[in-house]
Amino acid sequence: MSLKxxxxxxxxxxxxxxxxxxxxxxxxxxxxxNGFQQTYQREEAYADAARNxxxxxxxxxxxxxxxxxxxxxxxxxNWLTFVDFGGxxxxxxxxxxxxxxxxxxxxxxxxxxADVIITSENVTLQLDTTTNTVVMVDNNxxxxxxxxxxxxxxxxxxxxxxxxxxxxxxxxxxxxxxPSGVLASDKRYREVHYTTTIRLRNR
Numbered sequence: 001m002s003l004k005x006x007x008x009x010x011x012x013x014x015x016x017x018x019x020x021x022x023x024x025x026x027x028x029x030x031x032x033x034n035g036f037q038q039t040y041q042r043e044e045a046y047a048d049a050a051r052n053x054x055x056x057x058x059x060x061x062x063x064x065x066x067x068x069x070x071x072x073x074x075x076x077x078n079w080l081t082f083v084d085f086g087g088x089x090x091x092x093x094x095x096x097x098x099x100x101x102x103x104x105x106x107x108x109x110x111x112x113x114a115d116v117i118i119t120s121e122n123v124t125l126q127l128d129t130t131t132n133t134v135v136m137v138d139n140n141x142x143x144x145x146x147x148x149x150x151x152x153x154x155x156x157x158x159x160x161x162x163x164x165x166x167x168x169x170x171x172x173x174x175x176x177x178x179p180s181g182v183l184a185s186d187k188r189y190r191e192v193h194y195t196t197t198i199r200l201r202n203r
Contacts, residue, residue, distance in 0.1 A: 096124070
């Protein structure tokens with residue numbers, strides 16, 4: 001028998017079946033890879049939301065704890081209401097007054113929108129619901145001008161301040177952080193709920 005007669009190729013049916021099997025396997029592999037990638041992105045978004053919530057609480061704690069600072073002990077300053085929840089013992093905003101520089105007044109203001117150190121002695125912490133951002137508003141700016149607003153934390157859906165015993169000596173903070181890039185309609189969507197109690201160091 002000649003070499004030519006012993007050589008055989010694949011038939012058209014065999015090639016078609018092989019391509020079909022390979023296409024199916026590759027399709028399943030890509031679907032699994034896409035699923036893993038989406039799961040990773042969601043988990044990363046949830047981890048970011050958790051980190052963001054912790055950062056927001058830490059930043060709020062730093063600011064709230066300074067309320068009532070009065071290094072000179074002047075009576076005029078002590079007559080002020082250092083912590084105000086907007087009438088009552090709970091609210092979505094918190095008004096804080098301090099005498100940070102010890103001059104007996106509460107008129108110091110923020111020097112720049114990018115200030116990372118609290119320099120204003122009269123601020124309001126609140127949630128900007130249009131941008132889901134916790135902001136600090138400088139109340140010592142003139143009323144007829146745009147008051148400086150310093151963003152503190154983004155992707156926060158809810159923020160509540162509470163005085164649990166009406167003593168103005170501590171503030172309970174309750175906030176909900178949302179994952180960026182994950183739709184609320186996603187069946188695996190979840191939010192990060194964070195609560196903490198902040199004790200004022202000066203009261």
